[in-house]
Amino acid sequence: MICAMLLDFEANDHKSSLVERLCPVGKHLNCTSVLKSHGSTLYGVSWASIGFAYFASSFIILTCMGNHSLSYIHTASFLNLISLPFIIYSLYYQIKIAKRLCIMCLSIMSILVYMFVVSVYGGFLSSYPHITTKSLVLFVTIGLIMLWASNMYIALCGRSMELNSLYPYFNRLRYDSSVFQALLNNQPLIERIPEEMSINIGNPCGKVKILKVCDPFCSACSKSHLRMEKLFENSEVFMQVIFCVNRNDSDAKKNIIKLFFALKEHYGNTFLKQVLHEWYSLKKKDYEIFKRKYDIDDASISKQGDKITWMEKKTKELKILYTPTFYIGRHHLPDDFYSEEDFSVLMKSLIKM
Numbered sequence: 307m308i309c310a311m312l313l314d315f316e317a318n319d320h321k322s323s324l325v326e327r328l329c330p331v332g333k334h335l336n337c338t339s340v341l342k343s344h345g346s347t348l349y350g351v352s353w354a355s356i357g358f359a360y361f362a363s364s365f366i367i368l369t370c371m372g373n374h375s376l377s378y379i380h381t382a383s384f385l386n387l388i389s390l391p392f393i394i395y396s397l398y399y400q401i402k403i404a405k406r407l408c409i410m411c412l413s414i415m416s417i418l419v420y421m422f423v424v425s426v427y428g429g430f431l432s433s434y435p436h437i438t439t440k441s442l443v444l445f446v447t448i449g450l451i452m453l454w455a456s457n458m459y460i461a462l463c464g465r466s467m468e469l470n471s472l473y474p475y476f477n478r479l480r481y482d483s484s485v486f487q488a489l490l491n492n493q494p495l496i497e498r499i500p501e502e503m504s505i506n507i508g509n510p511c512g513k514v515k516i517l518k519v520c521d522p523f524c525s526a527c528s529k530s531h532l533r534m535e536k537l538f539e540n541s542e543v544f545m546q547v548i549f550c551v552n553r554n555d556s557d558a559k560k561n562i563i564k565l566f567f568a569l570k571e572h573y574g575n576t577f578l579k580q581v582l583h584e585w586y587s588l589k590k591k592d593y594e595i596f597k598r599k600y601d602i603d604d605a606s607i608s609k610q611g612d613k614i615t616w617m618e619k620k621t622k623e624l625k626i627l628y629t630p631t632f633y634i635g636r637h638h639l640p641d642d643f644y645s646e647e648d649f650s651v652l653m654k655s656l657i658k659m
Contacts, residue, residue, distance in 0.1 A: 340408035345399045351453070353392075355460075357414055359453035360389065367448055380436040381445055383425035389418055480643050483655035493637040496624065503616050504546035505566060505582065506575045512544040514656040516649075517633035519626050521550050522562045527630045528586040530646045535583065537649055542656075547582070550626045551617040558593045563617070564610035565593070568602050571610075 340346065346353055364382050371378045393415045400407050425431050479485055499517055501510070520527035537543050549563050562585070570578045585596060597607075624631075632639040632646060634656065639645075644652070 335409060336406040337408040337410055339406045340400055340404050340411060343399075343404050345403060351457075353396075355453060355456050358456050359449045360385070362452040362456075363445055363448035366452075367444060371444075375441070377436045377438045377441040378444075380430050381438075381441040383421075383428075383430035384437050385445060386418065386421045386425055387431060390422060393418060481648075481651055481655075486644075486652060486655050489640045489643060490634055490637045493640060496633060496636050496638075498636065499546050499548060499620075501546065503613060503620075504548045505570060505578050506544070506546055507579050507582075508538050508544040509541050510544050512540075512542040514540070514543045514653070515635055516543065516545040517636070518545060518547050519550055519621075519624065519629060519631040519633075520547060521559070521629040522566075522585065523559060523591055524629045530630050531582060531586045534646055534649065537653075538579065540653065542653075548620065549617055550621050550629050550631075551614055552621060553618060560614050561607065562591075562593045562596070563614060564607045565597055565600075565602065567610040567613050568606040569600060572602060572606065 341352070341354060348356065364385070367378055368382055396411060396415060400411070496517075504517075518530075520531070534545075538545070551560065551563065566578060566581065569581055581600075584599075585591065588596070630646070632641075649656070
């Protein structure tokens with residue numbers, strides 16, 4: 307079944323390094339040449355797909371039903387018997403017409419011969435009354451289903467390959483500065499975020515102003531923050547960080563946000579850059595353990611409640627549905643086309659804005 311599946315992929319232009327190793331190209335050897343030849347199909351369906359459907363249906367039925375009734379084993383033996391003429395056809399076509407041999411095809415034929423020998427020695431071909439209509443219909447039905455599934459999967463893979471080939475052209479279009487600016491300017495403009503209500507990283511006078519709405523316990527926020535840290539080295543970048551807060555959020559989430567702002571009040575934004583790095587680098591985030599790392603009193607943390615209230619209102623106002631959410635120059639980043647991973651590529655366009 308695996309051999310048939312590999313052949314099926316190869317016949318439909320889905321290259322495999324394993325097939326390339328098993329099917330070396332030589333003067334008289336070329337699997338691709340045979341599989342792409344005129345005689346490799348039957349009424350538009352490749353013999354490789356038919357072979358996969360045959361082996362897959364036999365494997366499924368014998369695995370599930372073989373122990374319950376001998377009729378399925380006898381039916382499989384009968385189907386193997388009527389498949390033997392294909393060996394003569396394939397050998398004749400490869401030797402006389404294609405004048406190339408396919409190693410994997412020969413492997414399939416040897417398996418068919420082996421199955422025939424087992425059927426003969428096992429006596430499975432001597433009792434035709436055991437071949438019931440029910441077992442025959444089941445083999446045909448499962449075989450047709452597997453043939454359909456194989457062709458559908460290959461069609462989807464082919465479609466995926468076509469789309470992947472277009473991706474470089476799509477990137478060229480979306481990274482074009484005029485296209486990016488047009489998409490960005492089409493987004494609604496939000497009010498300025500007061501710097502005292504955000505954690506501020508970078509140069510406040512920088513041309514590239516980014517607002518990030520995140521969640522301190524969000525894994526995607528952690529990954530995005532760590533990926534963006536290289537951007538902070540650019541003197542033209544200024545990022546404000548606020549947090550998505552809802553009334554029903556846990557105390558741990560609200561407390562860590564208040565801790566951030568208490569540390570900002572005591573040590574400044576530059577210190578908070580390292581604090582956020584340490585927090586988002588943690589695999590297991592625990593407020594109480596993290597708090598012990600810093601010399602900060604509970605009173606300083608408690609008085610940051612106004613930040614939580616403000617962020618609750620801002621979360622509703624901005625209609626934040628997921629984190630992280632980004633705004634560039636007070637416009638929502640068109641996240642159908644871009645993410646924070648694109649910032650480094652878009653930097654030239656952002657600086658020109």
